[in-house]
Amino acid sequence: MKTKSYSYGDWSWKTYLKKVGSGWETGFLFDGKPIFVGNFIYPQEASRWYALMNREISSFAKTYKVGSNFPAAWFKSFFSNHLYRFYYAYLDKLFAKYNRSYQAAVSRDVRRYKQFAKKFSPPPSEKPYQLRSA
Numbered sequence: 001m002k003t004k005s006y007s008y009g010d011w012s013w014k015t016y017l018k019k020v021g022s023g024w025e026t027g028f029l030f031d032g033k034p035i036f037v038g039n040f041i042y043p044q045e046a047s048r049w050y051a052l053m054n055r056e057i058s059s060f061a062k063t064y065k066v067g068s069n070f071p072a073a074w075f076k077s078f079f080s081n082h083l084y085r086f087y088y089a090y091l092d093k094l095f096a097k098y099n100r101s102y103q104a105a106v107s108r109d110v111r112r113y114k115q116f117a118k119k120f121s122p123p124p125s126e127k128p129y130q131l132r133s134a
Contacts, residue, residue, distance in 0.1 A: 004054055008061055009068050015057065017050040019043075026050050028057070028083060031072075035080040038087050049090055056086050 006013040014029040020039075024046035028036040038053075040046035060082060066075060 002050065006057065006061070009066065011072065013057070015050070015054055017046060026053060028053070028080075030076050030079070035076050036083040036087070045094060049087070052090060053083065053086070056083070 001016060001018040003014060003016045006015075011031055014032075015027065016029070017024065017026050019025075022041075024040045024043055026038045026040070026046055026049055027034055038046075038049060040049065060079065064078075
């Protein structure tokens with residue numbers, strides 16, 4: 001498990017990366033309460049997101065400065081929404097990559113199927129196999 005702590009005025013923040021079940025979880029705690037949780041299947045993606053998240057937190061803190069009497073509840077919501085927007089932008093990039101690789105795999109398999117179908121097609125008297133729901 002990896003953790004990183006921040007202090008921002010009177011507030012304390014903590015990020016973490018840990019293995020959960022067969023996946024990975026990243027999160028952000030604001031005064032000990034979770035305001036962001038992200039889940040991943042692959043550890044490389046989780047580690048990459050964890051590094052990006054920590055960099056984004058530092059950038060956010062430099063951009064949006066607040067005083068000690070700032071409303072914490074509103075700030076938590078603002079910060080949580082900002083992290084989730086950044087998280088989903090990261091996931092969009094990953095999904096685009098996966099979509100390209102799976103599209104290529106399906107195209108390759110369809111071409112191979114057509115080659116097999118020419119050689120191994122059933123005789124006209126045999127009914128083709130059909131899937132039926134139970």
